[in-house]
Amino acid sequence: MARLELKNVIKNFGSVEVIKGVDLAIGDGEFVVIVGPSGCGKSTLLRLIAGLEEMTSGAILMDDERVDDVPAAKRELAMVFQSYALYPHMTVRKNLSFGLETMKVPKDEIESLITAAAETLQIGALLDRKPGQLSGGQCQRVAIGRAIVRNPKIFLFDEPLSNLDAELRTQMRIEINKLHQRLNATMIFVTHDQTEAMTLADRIVILNGGKVEQVGTPLELYNNPDNMFVGGFIGSPRMNFLPGVVLPETGDNTRIKLVGGNEIHTKLSSDSLPEGAKVTIGVRPESFVQVDANRALVTGEVQIAEHLGGETFVYVSLTNGDTITVGIKGQAKLVPGDEMHLAVAGSEFHIFGEDEKVIRHV
Numbered sequence: 001m002a003r004l005e006l007k008n009v010i011k012n013f014g015s016v017e018v019i020k021g022v023d024l025a026i027g028d029g030e031f032v033v034i035v036g037p038s039g040c041g042k043s044t045l046l047r048l049i050a051g052l053e054e055m056t057s058g059a060i061l062m063d064d065e066r067v068d069d070v071p072a073a074k075r076e077l078a079m080v081f082q083s084y085a086l087y088p089h090m091t092v093r094k095n096l097s098f099g100l101e102t103m104k105v106p107k108d109e110i111e112s113l114i115t116a117a118a119e120t121l122q123i124g125a126l127l128d129r130k131p132g133q134l135s136g137g138q139c140q141r142v143a144i145g146r147a148i149v150r151n152p153k154i155f156l157f158d159e160p161l162s163n164l165d166a167e168l169r170t171q172m173r174i175e176i177n178k179l180h181q182r183l184n185a186t187m188i189f190v191t192h193d194q195t196e197a198m199t200l201a202d203r204i205v206i207l208n209g210g211k212v213e214q215v216g217t218p219l220e221l222y223n224n225p226d227n228m229f230v231g232g233f234i235g236s237p238r239m240n241f242l243p244g245v246v247l248p249e250t251g252d253n254t255r256i257k258l259v260g261g262n263e264i265h266t267k268l269s270s271d272s273l274p275e276g277a278k279v280t281i282g283v284r285p286e287s288f289v290q291v292d293a294n295r296a297l298v299t300g301e302v303q304i305a306e307h308l309g310g311e312t313f314v315y316v317s318l319t320n321g322d323t324i325t326v327g328i329k330g331q332a333k334l335v336p337g338d339e340m341h342l343a344v345a346g347s348e349f350h351i352f353g354e355d356e357k358v359i360r361h362v
């Protein structure tokens with residue numbers, strides 16, 4: 001187990017800056033998920049931590065010691081890849097023992113490490129098979145087993161579940177969660193999937209274009225996104241963004257006129273929202289409620305209703321041509337063409353400025 005710290009880490013490939021000054025501190029035993037769209041630099045960041053890639057500048061510290069110059073094999077980290085990267089000609093047992101043998105770990109110790117890992121991951125019956133005789137999920141367990149037997153200070157996972165089908169992915173997610181509880185090890189997990197991030201992480205790091213957008217617990221990010229990127233990335237279906245403009249102040253209230261909708265009245269200082277300022281109101285699908293026409297913030301027509309049983313997602317087109325997503329608990333009796341009058345429950349909305357940064361969570 002170890003703490004990890006990144007200080008202003010920059011990585012260029014040729015003239016292209018891919019990691020643009022990342023600062024991050026990860027605590028002992030913490031499960032941190034780095035999430036962001038494809039190509040944002042997640043794998044590169046993980047490979048820099050692992051020592052598989054050299055930084056352009058910055059510092060990486062483990063337990064306050066700089067490890068920038070420590071070669072990958074000596075960093076006491078173990079990485080699990082999306083592709084599993086198992087040796088196809090070796091049995092599962094050999095795949096697990098091979099790295100330890102090269103490190104000259106005594107035979108009986110290797111044996112007990114393999115037995116313990118096989119028990120943890122329930123792969124005891126597979127030890128004499130070769131990877132070609134395993135399913136994708138079993139291969140991924142072996143790849144995780146190979147990390148466990150090395151008893152690393154930090155586990156690094158690079159999208160380890162992305163090649164699995166949906167059901168298996170959910171199952172492995174739960175197992176990785178349990179594994180973290182049992183081993184209490186520091187784990188850094190990279191994914192493009194916000195659900196994986198929300199369900200696994202103690203803290204989530206949102207990476208976008210090589211920069212950290214925000215760091216926080218899953219619910220901190222859900223409740224208080226710093227900007228529209230984070231608001232849109234965390235939560236499924238996505239947060240709706242409704243354009244609006246600030247009207248002249250009346251009394252204490254700032255009034256925002258929604259394009260294609262009515263007015264929102266809220267208390268804000270006029271410094272942050274001068275008259276005429278363009279803003280975006282972020283509303284999560286599950287924050288809308290159906291109301292009478294005279295209380296509606298927006299009104300629109302149902303295009304599609306997805307009936308999932310436990311909940312209903314409704315795609316509603318507004319008069320200005322925008323489509324919004326509305327999430328309703330349970331089985332809503334709505335069909336295409338129905339009119340919906342919507343307000344925001346308990347004023348659960350976020351106001352973003354023209355620079356896409358949050359002005360206020362309401």
Ligand SMILES: Nc1ncnc2c1ncn2[C@@H]1O[C@H](COP(=O)(O)OP(=O)(O)O)[C@@H](O)[C@H]1O
Pocket residue numbers: 013018036037038039040041042043044045
């Ligand atoms: N070895 C490399 N040489 C040049 N560019 C690279 C190299 N590895 C990654 N990149 C580029 O760096 C960016 C980030 O890649 P990567 O870290 O793999 O993203 P992610 O894992 O988030 O999908 C991409 O634009 C990718 O093309």
Ligand SMILES: [Mg+2]
Pocket residue numbers: 042043044159
């Ligand atoms: Mg990647």
